[in-house]
Amino acid sequence: MLNNILKRLGIFCLVLTVSTSLVFFMLHSLPGENAEVMAKYIFLGNVELNPSNEEVQLVKEKFDLDRSLLSQYYSWATNAFHGDLGRSYKTNAHVLEEILIRLPATITLALIAVLMSLLIGMPLGILAAVKQNSTTDYLCSATAVLGISMPNFWLALLLIMVFSLALKLTPTIGYGGPSHLILPVVTLGTATTAVVMRLTRSSTLEVMRQDYIRTARGKGLDHRDIMITHSLKNALIPIITMVGLEFGHLLGGAVIIETIFAWPGIGRLLIDSISARDIPVIQGTVLFITLMYMLLNFTIDILYPIFDPRIGGS
Amino acid sequence: MHPSIAGLVSHAPLRVAGLSSLILFLSIALFAPLIAPYDPQETGSPYQPPNAEHRLGTNDIGQDILSELIYATRVSLAIGFMAGSISIIIGATLGMLAGYYRGRIEELVMAISDVVLLVPGLPLMIILAAYLSPSMWNIIFVVGLLWWCSTTRVVHSRVLQLREMPFVEAARSLGAGDGYIMLHHILINCKEIIQAKFALAVASAMLTEASLSFLGLGDPLNISWGEMIHFAFSRGGFANDMWWWYLPPGLMICASVLGFVMISMEPERSQKALEL
Numbered sequence: 001m002l003n004n005i006l007k008r009l010g011i012f013c014l015v016l017t018v019s020t021s022l023v024f025f026m027l028h029s030l031p032g033e034n035a036e037v038m039a040k041y042i043f044l045g046n047v048e049l050n051p052s053n054e055e056v057q058l059v060k061e062k063f064d065l066d067r068s069l070l071s072q073y074y075s076w077a078t079n080a081f082h083g084d085l086g087r088s089y090k091t092n093a094h095v096l097e098e099i100l101i102r103l104p105a106t107i108t109l110a111l112i113a114v115l116m117s118l119l120i121g122m123p124l125g126i127l128a129a130v131k132q133n134s135t136t137d138y139l140c141s142a143t144a145v146l147g148i149s150m151p152n153f154w155l156a157l158l159l160i161m162v163f164s165l166a167l168k169l170t171p172t173i174g175y176g177g178p179s180h181l182i183l184p185v186v187t188l189g190t191a192t193t194a195v196v197m198r199l200t201r202s203s204t205l206e207v208m209r210q211d212y213i214r215t216a217r218g219k220g221l222d223h224r225d226i227m228i229t230h231s232l233k234n235a236l237i238p239i240i241t242m243v244g245l246e247f248g249h250l251l252g253g254a255v256i257i258e259t260i261f262a263w264p265g266i267g268r269l270l271i272d273s274i275s276a277r278d279i280p281v282i283q284g285t286v287l288f289i290t291l292m293y294m295l296l297n298f299t300i301d302i303l304y305p306i307f308d309p310r311i312g313g314s
Numbered sequence: 315m316h317p318s319i320a321g322l323v324s325h326a327p328l329r330v331a332g333l334s335s336l337i338l339f340l341s342i343a344l345f346a347p348l349i350a351p352y353d354p355q356e357t358g359s360p361y362q363p364p365n366a367e368h369r370l371g372t373n374d375i376g377q378d379i380l381s382e383l384i385y386a387t388r389v390s391l392a393i394g395f396m397a398g399s400i401s402i403i404i405g406a407t408l409g410m411l412a413g414y415y416r417g418r419i420e421e422l423v424m425a426i427s428d429v430v431l432l433v434p435g436l437p438l439m440i441i442l443a444a445y446l447s448p449s450m451w452n453i454i455f456v457v458g459l460l461w462w463c464s465t466t467r468v469v470h471s472r473v474l475q476l477r478e479m480p481f482v483e484a485a486r487s488l489g490a491g492d493g494y495i496m497l498h499h500i501l502i503n504c505k506e507i508i509q510a511k512f513a514l515a516v517a518s519a520m521l522t523e524a525s526l527s528f529l530g531l532g533d534p535l536n537i538s539w540g541e542m543i544h545f546a547f548s549r550g551g552f553a554n555d556m557w558w559w560y561l562p563p564g565l566m567i568c569a570s571v572l573g574f575v576m577i578s579m580e581p582e583r584s585q586k587a588l589e590l
Contacts, residue, residue: 011428011429011432014429015428015429015433018429018433019433019438022433022438027445029445145572145575145576145579146572148571149517149521149571150564150568150571151521151524151525151540151564151568151571152525153524153528153543154524154528154560154564154568157552157560157564158564161552161555161557165555248434248435249435249436251434251437252434252435252436252437255436255437256436256525259529270440270441271440271529274440274441274444275444285437286434286437286438286441289437290433290434293432293434294432297432
């Protein structure tokens with residue numbers, strides 16, 4: 001058990017280093033261009049104008065862009081380890097603060113989307129499994145496959161078109177009361193709902209073929225009792241694993257969804273900072289997205305033995 | 315209908331449907347110059363609604379949207395196929411090497427795939443695509459290089475089963491080399507899985523490409539479906555409810571991705587059928 005946790009922690013640190021250094025070296029591999037774009041923002045406030053050579057040089061010196069990449073990364077990483085992610089090139093605000101202000105918006109969005117996918121996907125998956133090869137099953141599966149095949153940004157546009165512009169039921173974009181959550185959550189959660197549904201269906205089918213289900217049925221137990229206490233509990237394990245991995249897709253999807261719905265989360269912060277070449281903010285956002293994703297998977301790994309005692313013993 | 319075709323349709327209806335849609339889209343891509351009513355580059359009067367001359371109207375610079383849609387099939391499919399191929403070649407090769415040789419190689423490959431699997435894919439791809447110049451090839455490489463892990467894992471676990479099978483042992487005792495066994499015994503038996511994974515990889519590559527292009531990171535010289543939606547969104551097609559501009563490309567993405575997903579679904583079912 002302890003061994004397993006230590007191994008996971010090792011992978012955890014490795015992934016953090018790999019993804020942040022990858023982004024770091026990528027972002028800094030075009031130093032001249034970075035300095036140029038930043039000079040445009042800082043001195044001219046306008047991306048259309050071209051900065052002079054002196055201005056570009058000034059930017060390079062101010063932000064240490066002349067130093068070697070390795071030493072730049074080293075100082076970034078040590079500072080980050082102490083909780084200092086630097087300041088935004090564009091607004092001079094502390095990156096950590098900028099991210100922490102926006103983090104709740106993204107977490108709310110992602111968590112409610114996961115909740116939605118579980119609340120809709122699992123019952124539908126069980127229904128499809130219980131009524132295997134019926135019209136209900138085919139309908140559920142067809143909807144799920146359609147949900148997986150649809151690009152989420154396009155779904156977002158359709159939902160805005162129908163529900164907020166034509167029917168005027170929901171706000172179009174922006175951040176505010178619970179009604180603002182509806183369209184972004186539905187857009188973000190659709191694909192995950194479909195994946196949860198398909199997985200619940202197949203793992204329930206798998207469990208239903210087991211001997212102990214036949215025994216339970218033979219004992220004359222109520223069908224609903226069998227489904228809940230015997231099948232669902234065992235079918236849950238692969239679903240939990242999948243939700244952990246799917247959370248990464250959700251965070252990725254949030255980058256696009258937040259941009260469309262003008263949602264003030266870290267996904268939108270990432271897109272905004274990419275267009276301004278605001279390297280410290282890009283770095284910080286990637287660090288946080290990776291951190292959140294990994295913390296969740298780490299927790300799930302550790303919680304496994306609770307759901308499946310067999311795993312704890314090995 | 316020919317009996318064997320009828321048999322295939324009743325045996326694997328989803329795969330047949332998926333393959334037919336694939337053939338349809340491939341022919342649209344192949345015969346684009348013959349089908350498209352106009353040259354997609356040709357400009358005319360902008361923002362026309364659908365009419366007899368332009369079935370799907372014209373865009374902001376007066377290009378025929380139907381022709382643009384037909385030509386975009388080439389770009390979207392090409393990116394999907396090439397990115398899917400790269401990820402499948404990397405994924406299958408690593409999975410086979412790890413499963414067959416085991417030991418150090420296996421540990422290394424699995425560790426790398428553990429790391430890459432946990433690296434947040436889409437945000438990284440967005441940064442990569444934004445920093446590399448916007449070109450079709452960059453998108454292909456970005457998507458292909460970050461999408462191989464799940465193939466590696468599936469192929470690896472299949473090869474672990476296969477390498478212990480009696481026929482592999484028999485081949486080995488007859489003096490067959492590792493390369494020969496891998497090509498003639500292992501690869502052949504992973505064919506179904508690799509095919510299914512390939513179809514899925516193409517589907518996810520197409521969706522990822524569409525997302526990147528929608529954010530404006532696509533290749534301006536090779537307009538794809540995702541990029542058409544980007545332009546419809548950023549140049550007033552959406553605000554003015556010009557459905558003929560933003561709806562068709564989305565439908566094309568849906569239909570083609572659906573086709574690939576359906577092709578990938580069948581082996582899963584027949585695998586289940588074999589078990590029963």
